[in-house]
Amino acid sequence: MNAGEAGRPARRGEPGEARDRGTEQWAARDVGGWLMIAAGVLVSGITALSDLRHEPFQPTTRLLNYLLSGLAVLFGLLLLRAPGKVPSWLINVLPSVAAIMVCIPTAVDRSPSPLGPLLLTWPVAFAAAVLSKRTAWITLGVVALAFGVLASAARGVDGLVLWVEVIASLAVVCWMVSRLQAQSNRLRAALASLARTDPLTELVNRRGFDEALAREHSRHVRGGPPMALLLIDIDHFKQVNDSWGHQVGDQTLRQLGALLSDGFRPMDVIGRIGGEEFGVLIPDSDPDHALARAQEICDAVRTQTRGWAHPITVSVGVAASLDTQTSPEDLFALADAGLYTAKALGRDRVGTAATQSPR
Known part of the structure; x- marks a missing residue:
């Protein structure tokens, strides 16, 4: 089972024969x-x-x-x-x-x-x-x-x-x-x-991703391991739609979803949380591990999409929750700030809220 399948809401908490x-x-x-x-x-x-x-x-x-x-x-x-x-x-x-x-x-x-x-x-x-x-x-x-x-x-x-x-x-x-x-x-x-699945990529949608983030945060508060959040945005995605059309844009989103699914563990949750924005929730991850995984994904997209008719790059914002006082909303805000930083520094890179120079 790949990471994309593990991230689907039907795999988590699906009602069985016995009632919950x-x-x-x-x-x-x-x-x-x-x-x-x-x-x-x-x-x-x-x-x-x-x-x-x-x-x-x-x-x-x-x-x-x-x-x-x-x-x-x-x-x-x-x-x-x-x-x-x-x-x-x-x-x-x-x-x-x-x-x-x-x-x-x-x-x-x-x-x-x-x-x-x-x-x-x-x-x-x-x-x-x-x-x-x-x-x-x-x-x-x-x-x-x-x-x-x-x-x-x-x-x-x-x-x-x-x-x-x-x-x-x-x-x-x-x-x-x-x-x-x-x-x-x-x-x-x-x-x-x-209700929790994005029909285009078959990953979890924003609703399902927020629910997974809330569950993992609750586990962290109860003494569980820290977690990390990656926000991944396709650089200049509007150019893909304008140059090749929306059907090619949809194909790009599906291909990126599959690439992300192959690049993460089954326990990680991958979702499409916006138009061209994806999220990855990494349980049991410290900041250094999260940064390393983000950089690997950034590099993989750059190299593996060169053979596509429409090569793309991504910018990645990273945030990690080591403190139980960090709420899911705070974690999203930190990752979003990191994503903004990565784009401000030239795109096709990883950023955090504290990034001061290109990585």
């Missing part, structure tokens, strides 16, 4: 919390209505329904109001615990509750929609085991028939929701990549 931590937290707090509250209210309401219709549940089942409903509502409220991050293990076991709670009344009165098949759909659909595919199928397995044992013990062969009907339906729900969620994730990943 931010989505898991949203699932646990909002969807999971409201799901528990809704389940508790529904079970309590149906239990109360059965009493009014003079078709009550058995006394022990009625008590368990109200008790578990209260616990579900309380747990849902705690999730919604949790002050910190909810542990990942709790998020993953939440649907399985909910399924077991649904089966508890059945275990007590040894007759499958009419609420069971309906409520068991909720934890399976929840896991398939907002958690990983693996968690969804584990939840279905827990549901199949718990409901199968209870239905068989309570109703024998009739219970097994009910189990087959319920689990087959839940398996179809799990498969369909997981497929839809996977397609949605792929679409979101593609849209996120398009």
Whole structure:
């Protein structure tokens, strides 16, 4: 994988089959919390209505329904109001615990509750929609085991028939929701990549480059290594467009993007951040290393483009962040000052904010 590919946003943080931590937290707090509250209210309401219709549940089942409903509502409220991050293990076991709670009344009165098949759909659909595919199928397995044992013990062969009907339906729900969620994730990943990719060079655009710079700065602030920023501008690019046309200008930009991609490490981030301006973010780099890499690129462009129908040179501005107080905006300003210095000294050279003579 070359540096250009590594710099593309689709390679960094692309959503996979398992959801990211931010989505898991949203699932646990909002969807999971409201799901528990809704389940508790529904079970309590149906239990109360059965009493009014003079078709009550058995006394022990009625008590368990109200008790578990209260616990579900309380747990849902705690999730919604949790002050910190909810542990990942709790998020993953939440649907399985909910399924077991649904089966508890059945275990007590040894007759499958009419609420069971309906409520068991909720934890399976929840896991398939907002958690990983693996968690969804584990939840279905827990549901199949718990409901199968209870239905068989309570109703024998009739219970097994009910189990087959319920689990087959839940398996179809799990498969369909997981497929839809996977397609949605792929679409979101593609849209996120398009939003951060320059269509001409297929490098990251300014938005994606700023995000990478912010991530690397955060790592630096947390004790990570220093970083460097190069701003690379094509000298007299307007002459390329005026002399050979904009199609040749676009080809020049694509070729330079490929040349830069081949000249840096996979860990470096390369982007087209302006019309004829490129940026290179070099993690784990001190000023001397950054200056050396900038000079190498400047020399490589000068020599390797001589065979092009439209040879070019570049000016490079260099800035390095050794101090955690240097913000991404400060780093950009320093590199831009270096680029201005390089152009003021005659172009086709490397400059820094402190450059006093041609390099």
